[in-house]
Amino acid sequence: MSTTQTNKIETIKATATKINEVDFDNLSFGAVFTDHLLECDFINGEWQQPVIKPYAPLLLDPSAKVFHYGQAIFEGMKAYKDTNNDIWLFRPDENYKRFNSSAVRMAMPEVPEFVFIEGLKQLLKLDEAWVKNGNESTMYIRPFMIATGAGVVANPSEDYKFMILLSPAKAYYSGEVKVLIAEHFSRAANGGIGAAKAAGNYAGQFYPTSLANKEGFQQVIWTDDATHTKLEEAGTMNVFFRINDTLLTAPVSERILDGITRKSLIDMAEKEGINVEVRPVLVSELVEASQKGTLKEIFGAGTAAVVNPIAGYSYKEVYYELPKIENSFASLLKDKLTSLQNKLTEDTFGWTVKV
Amino acid sequence: MSTTQTNKIETIKATATKINEVDFDNLSFGAVFTDHLLECDFINGEWQQPVIKPYAPLLLDPSAKVFHYGQAIFEGMKAYKDTNNDIWLFRPDENYKRFNSSAVRMAMPEVPEFVFIEGLKQLLKLDEAWVKNGNESTMYIRPFMIATGAGVVANPSEDYKFMILLSPAKAYYSGEVKVLIAEHFSRAANGGIGAAKAAGNYAGQFYPTSLANKEGFQQVIWTDDATHTKLEEAGTMNVFFRINDTLLTAPVSERILDGITRKSLIDMAEKEGINVEVRPVLVSELVEASQKGTLKEIFGAGTAAVVNPIAGYSYKEVYYELPKIENSFASLLKDKLTSLQNKLTEDTFGWTVKV
The missing domain is CATH 3.30.470.10 (Aminotransferase class 4, branched-chain amino acid transferase, N-terminal domain)
Structure with a gap:
C-alpha cells in the first residue's frame, strides 16, 4: 500500500x-x-x-x-x-x-x-x-x-x-429498560458477520425490536440462533448478568461483538475483586436464578450507553423483575469507567490517550 | 396511507x-x-x-x-x-x-x-x-x-x-462454474433476514466467496449455519440438484429466499413430467449420489442468471465433477423459461405481463 x-x-x-x-x-x-x-x-x-x-x-x-x-x-x-x-x-x-x-x-x-x-x-x-x-x-x-x-x-x-x-x-439511554429475551428472532449466524460492526447487522434487529417495543420492552436480549438457549447480546450492547456476587458474560464469538466496553468492564471488575465468569450463559439458569432470588442484576455494556442497567426481562410470556439493590455492580463499574474516561481518577490501566 | x-x-x-x-x-x-x-x-x-x-x-x-x-x-x-x-x-x-x-x-x-x-x-x-x-x-x-x-x-x-x-x-454468468460447499461460513441465521432481499445479506458473502475464488471456485453453496449439513443456496441463487431423474431443491424458509425463478422452474419441471421433491437436501446425500454415479446435475436459479449449470463441487477438500449429460434438465428448463419470457412460445402459465 x-x-x-x-x-x-x-x-x-x-x-x-x-x-x-x-x-x-x-x-x-x-x-x-x-x-x-x-x-x-x-x-x-x-x-x-x-x-x-x-x-x-x-x-x-x-x-x-x-x-x-x-x-x-x-x-x-x-x-x-x-x-x-x-x-x-x-x-x-x-x-x-x-x-x-x-x-x-x-x-x-x-x-x-x-x-x-x-x-x-x-x-x-x-x-x-x-x-x-x-x-x-x-x-x-x-x-x-x-x-x-x-x-x-x-x-x-x-x-x-x-x-x-x-x-x-449526552447519555444514550434514559429511564428504565425492560428487555425481551428472543425466542424466535436472531441477530447473527454461525459463520456469519455478527462479530463485525457491519451495517447489515443492525437493520435486521429493527423489526424484532419494534415488536418488543409494542409489548412494552425497550430492547431485545438476543440468543443463539440455533437453539435460543444461550444469552448473547442486548440490543446493540454486550450483556452482563450478576448471580449472587458473580458477574457472568458470554465469550466473544463469530456471533458476538468483541466489545471494548465489555472487555474494559471485565478487567475493572476483576481489579475490584469481583468474581467474573466469561462463559456461555443459559436462559434457563437466568430464569432459575430469578426464581431462587439469586439474580441480582443485568446490564448492557457499549460505547454509546457505557453501562445500561436493566429493570427486568420477559421470557415465554413471564416477566421477571430485578430487585432494587444497594452496591450495584452496574453503578460501581459505570462510575469507575466514566471517571477514568473523564480523567477524574487515575488511569491505572493505560487506556486513555491524549489528543 | x-x-x-x-x-x-x-x-x-x-x-x-x-x-x-x-x-x-x-x-x-x-x-x-x-x-x-x-x-x-x-x-x-x-x-x-x-x-x-x-x-x-x-x-x-x-x-x-x-x-x-x-x-x-x-x-x-x-x-x-x-x-x-x-x-x-x-x-x-x-x-x-x-x-x-x-x-x-x-x-x-x-x-x-x-x-x-x-x-x-x-x-x-x-x-x-x-x-x-x-x-x-x-x-x-x-x-x-x-x-x-x-x-x-x-x-x-x-x-x-x-x-x-x-x-x-446479457447473460449474467459465463463459462463453467465450480462451487465450494460451505463448511464454516454462512449466509443467514434462523430468525434472521435471509429470506429478505436485504443489502446486508450480500456483503457478508463477499469475503467467503473471495476465499473460494482463490481456490478456483466461482461460487459457494451455502449450508444451514447450525449444522452445515443442509444445502441451501448457491451464491446469490437458489439451487437445484438432480439425482437420477428426480429434481431436488430446499424448501423456502427464513434462511432461504423465495426465488421467483425457483418457483417458476418447479412449476415448469412438474409440467414437463419431471419428478420434483421440495425438501431439505443433505450434503451427505449429494456426496453419496456422486459416489454412486446417480448425481446428474446441479444448477443455480435466479433472475440475473436464469439457470446456471454447475460443473462440479468441492466438499471437505474432495472435488466431485459432474458428468456431461444429454437431456439436461438445466438446459431444458432454461430454454423453456427464456422462450416463455421472450414470448417465443405460448405463456400457458399466465406469467408474462405486457408493459
Missing part, C-alpha cells in the same frame, strides 16, 4: 461555525454533528489523501454498492474533555483494530492507521470547542466506511469512502 | 440520450444504466409524488441510516422485447409482493403498488429504445429502497427513498 498520499491530512476550514445554534444541554443522541468531518477515498487500489473539510452531503451514484449489497462498516468511540481542557480518547487502538477486522470480513480495504488515528486527532483538535467538560458530556465519534463503486453486479466494490463524523452527546 | 401524491407520476425527460455510447453486444452485467430512473421519497410518514427523471447522482447526508445501519432492500427483475417490439415483464406482482415483505422485515415502509408497478411500466416505456430483442438480450430492472434519514442513533429511519434503475444486460 502506498503511503505517499496518506501521510498528510489536508484541512479545509468551514467559513462559519454552527456551534451557537446547538443546545448542549438538550442533545438528542447522534442527531447533531460538528462543523467538520474527515474523508478519505480508496480508488484504484490506493488510499487517497485524507481531507478534513466542512460537514456536507455526499454525492453518490444510485447504483453505489453500499445501497444494494450493504458493504458498510462503522465504529463507535468517544472523546472526553478533562478539567484542564485536554481531550482524551478511550482505547482508540482497539477501535482501529476492530474496524479493520470488520473491513476484512466485509471484503473491504483496511484503513491506514495514520488516516484513522491521526485523522481523528486532527479532526478533534479542529472542532475542540464542540467537546464539552463534565461526566455527562462526551463527543461521540463515528468512523465508517462505505462501498462507493457503481454497478449492480453482486461482487465487492472497487471504490470506498472512509469518513469520521463527530456528534456531541 | 394517503394516495393523493402517488397516483400520478411526474416525468422530467433527459435533454440528451446516452444510448449511442453503449455497445449492446458487449455489456458488462449491471454496469450501464438507461437515461432515466424512477424516484419516490417517503417523508413524514407519507409517500411523495413519484418522479421519472434523468439518471443522476444522489445527495445524502453522511449520517444517513443506510450508511450506518444497512436499512436497504432491493429486487431483481427483467423486461423482454418480443418480435413485435412489445415489452413484457415476468411475474412483476411476485417481485412487488416480495419487495414489501422485505420492507416489513427491515422495518421499512411498504411501497404502493402504483409506484412500483405503474412507475416501472412508465419508466420502461420512456426508455424503450434501450430494451433490445433477442433471447440473449434483456433489460435488468433494479427496484430498491434506502433509509435516507440523518442521525447515527441505531433505530429505524423516518425517511426513505425508493428508486428503479434499468440496466441493459
Whole structure:
C-alpha cells in the first residue's frame, strides 16, 4: 500500500461555525454533528489523501454498492474533555483494530492507521470547542466506511469512502429498560458477520425490536440462533448478568461483538475483586436464578450507553423483575469507567490517550 | 396511507440520450444504466409524488441510516422485447409482493403498488429504445429502497427513498462454474433476514466467496449455519440438484429466499413430467449420489442468471465433477423459461405481463 498520499491530512476550514445554534444541554443522541468531518477515498487500489473539510452531503451514484449489497462498516468511540481542557480518547487502538477486522470480513480495504488515528486527532483538535467538560458530556465519534463503486453486479466494490463524523452527546439511554429475551428472532449466524460492526447487522434487529417495543420492552436480549438457549447480546450492547456476587458474560464469538466496553468492564471488575465468569450463559439458569432470588442484576455494556442497567426481562410470556439493590455492580463499574474516561481518577490501566 | 401524491407520476425527460455510447453486444452485467430512473421519497410518514427523471447522482447526508445501519432492500427483475417490439415483464406482482415483505422485515415502509408497478411500466416505456430483442438480450430492472434519514442513533429511519434503475444486460454468468460447499461460513441465521432481499445479506458473502475464488471456485453453496449439513443456496441463487431423474431443491424458509425463478422452474419441471421433491437436501446425500454415479446435475436459479449449470463441487477438500449429460434438465428448463419470457412460445402459465 502506498503511503505517499496518506501521510498528510489536508484541512479545509468551514467559513462559519454552527456551534451557537446547538443546545448542549438538550442533545438528542447522534442527531447533531460538528462543523467538520474527515474523508478519505480508496480508488484504484490506493488510499487517497485524507481531507478534513466542512460537514456536507455526499454525492453518490444510485447504483453505489453500499445501497444494494450493504458493504458498510462503522465504529463507535468517544472523546472526553478533562478539567484542564485536554481531550482524551478511550482505547482508540482497539477501535482501529476492530474496524479493520470488520473491513476484512466485509471484503473491504483496511484503513491506514495514520488516516484513522491521526485523522481523528486532527479532526478533534479542529472542532475542540464542540467537546464539552463534565461526566455527562462526551463527543461521540463515528468512523465508517462505505462501498462507493457503481454497478449492480453482486461482487465487492472497487471504490470506498472512509469518513469520521463527530456528534456531541449526552447519555444514550434514559429511564428504565425492560428487555425481551428472543425466542424466535436472531441477530447473527454461525459463520456469519455478527462479530463485525457491519451495517447489515443492525437493520435486521429493527423489526424484532419494534415488536418488543409494542409489548412494552425497550430492547431485545438476543440468543443463539440455533437453539435460543444461550444469552448473547442486548440490543446493540454486550450483556452482563450478576448471580449472587458473580458477574457472568458470554465469550466473544463469530456471533458476538468483541466489545471494548465489555472487555474494559471485565478487567475493572476483576481489579475490584469481583468474581467474573466469561462463559456461555443459559436462559434457563437466568430464569432459575430469578426464581431462587439469586439474580441480582443485568446490564448492557457499549460505547454509546457505557453501562445500561436493566429493570427486568420477559421470557415465554413471564416477566421477571430485578430487585432494587444497594452496591450495584452496574453503578460501581459505570462510575469507575466514566471517571477514568473523564480523567477524574487515575488511569491505572493505560487506556486513555491524549489528543 | 394517503394516495393523493402517488397516483400520478411526474416525468422530467433527459435533454440528451446516452444510448449511442453503449455497445449492446458487449455489456458488462449491471454496469450501464438507461437515461432515466424512477424516484419516490417517503417523508413524514407519507409517500411523495413519484418522479421519472434523468439518471443522476444522489445527495445524502453522511449520517444517513443506510450508511450506518444497512436499512436497504432491493429486487431483481427483467423486461423482454418480443418480435413485435412489445415489452413484457415476468411475474412483476411476485417481485412487488416480495419487495414489501422485505420492507416489513427491515422495518421499512411498504411501497404502493402504483409506484412500483405503474412507475416501472412508465419508466420502461420512456426508455424503450434501450430494451433490445433477442433471447440473449434483456433489460435488468433494479427496484430498491434506502433509509435516507440523518442521525447515527441505531433505530429505524423516518425517511426513505425508493428508486428503479434499468440496466441493459446479457447473460449474467459465463463459462463453467465450480462451487465450494460451505463448511464454516454462512449466509443467514434462523430468525434472521435471509429470506429478505436485504443489502446486508450480500456483503457478508463477499469475503467467503473471495476465499473460494482463490481456490478456483466461482461460487459457494451455502449450508444451514447450525449444522452445515443442509444445502441451501448457491451464491446469490437458489439451487437445484438432480439425482437420477428426480429434481431436488430446499424448501423456502427464513434462511432461504423465495426465488421467483425457483418457483417458476418447479412449476415448469412438474409440467414437463419431471419428478420434483421440495425438501431439505443433505450434503451427505449429494456426496453419496456422486459416489454412486446417480448425481446428474446441479444448477443455480435466479433472475440475473436464469439457470446456471454447475460443473462440479468441492466438499471437505474432495472435488466431485459432474458428468456431461444429454437431456439436461438445466438446459431444458432454461430454454423453456427464456422462450416463455421472450414470448417465443405460448405463456400457458399466465406469467408474462405486457408493459
